Amino acid sequence: MKLTFLGTGGAWGLPELNCDCRICRQMRLGNEKRERTALLLTHESSLLIDCGPDIRDQLCRHSVSRLDAVLITHEHGDHYLGMDELVSFKRTSPRGEFRPIPVFLTARSWKVIGAQFGYLEKMGVITVHEVKPSTAFRVKEFEVFPFKTSHGSFALGSVGYSIKVGHNPGNAAHLVYTSDFVDLPEHPTQIFNPDYLIIQSFWLNEPRINTPQHMSFQRAVEFIKLWKPIQRTFLVHIGDGDWIKGDPANKMSKKREPAQPMKPPQGGSHYPVPLNQEEWEGVVEEICADYGLPCKCTVAYDDLCVQL
Ligand SMILES: [Zn+2]
Numbered sequence: 001m002k003l004t005f006l007g008t009g010g011a012w013g014l015p016e017l018n019c020d021c022r023i024c025r026q027m028r029l030g031n032e033k034r035e036r037t038a039l040l041l042t043h044e045s046s047l048l049i050d051c052g053p054d055i056r057d058q059l060c061r062h063s064v065s066r067l068d069a070v071l072i073t074h075e076h077g078d079h080y081l082g083m084d085e086l087v088s089f090k091r092t093s094p095r096g097e098f099r100p101i102p103v104f105l106t107a108r109s110w111k112v113i114g115a116q117f118g119y120l121e122k123m124g125v126i127t128v129h130e131v132k133p134s135t136a137f138r139v140k141e142f143e144v145f146p147f148k149t150s151h152g153s154f155a156l157g158s159v160g161y162s163i164k165v166g167h168n169p170g171n172a173a174h175l176v177y178t179s180d181f182v183d184l185p186e187h188p189t190q191i192f193n194p195d196y197l198i199i200q201s202f203w204l205n206e207p208r209i210n211t212p213q214h215m216s217f218q219r220a221v222e223f224i225k226l227w228k229p230i231q232r233t234f235l236v237h238i239g240d241g242d243w244i245k246g247d248p249a250n251k252m253s254k255k256r257e258p259a260q261p262m263k264p265p266q267g268g269s270h271y272p273v274p275l276n277q278e279e280w281e282g283v284v285e286e287i288c289a290d291y292g293l294p295c296k297c298t299v300a301y302d303d304l305c306v307q308l
């Protein structure tokens, strides 16, 4: 099985348009970027999780010529606005051979997304499959269990997905993909002890006011300790909203002052806010060791491919 991190950024990508904060400036200097978060899972079939506005370039870069299913996590633009690009899979198929791509999402998400992209179903580009939290379904060799996540009043349809990959349940690889969330109404057994956890890390430090309801790495540490992934955790949906001492950009509305900046549990000065990939890797490695996290934690970056 292969994981391809097509994009690893927050809702407006990094560096963000018009933004001269220290994070965006540092990333421009190093020619770094993070596109909107999406993940491709490839085994015998290909499963795409989320389909944001960067999806065309993302799929082109990896020469993805077939999608067997798409899972949508919730009705925010950065997770679905690229759905019109799916039309190309039909346009380029030999006449009469195309089979619509099954798209899975909650009824609440489809209520919003269908208002814009309902025509894709009428055109025979997609078939829509409404999923219910805590009701498992199978698509190709993927056993999928959607679980309810809390991501604010503008994303009432949000879910994460626990996915087992393989035909034989005895040796299936188990992945948990949270997408955007701040909490869960309940923790179903299906999300404990996955082989791989893919979790949002929108800020390093938990902000004093957590709007619009995202997961910081500081907060994610508690979920990682609770769910105990076995092989590896991957961080995605990384933003630039961390408040950085002395940065004039702190006045921007997206910047969030930390509640209590993260420190080693044994005390000492707080960890520096990472400005780019290298600094994220350094600080996450330190935190994993200091907090005794159960497995290695990788800061994903765009186009990272991992063979599992
Ligand atoms: Zn998002």
Ligand SMILES: [Zn+2]
Residues within 6 Å of the ligand: 074, 076, 151, 155, 180
């Ligand atoms: Zn969201």
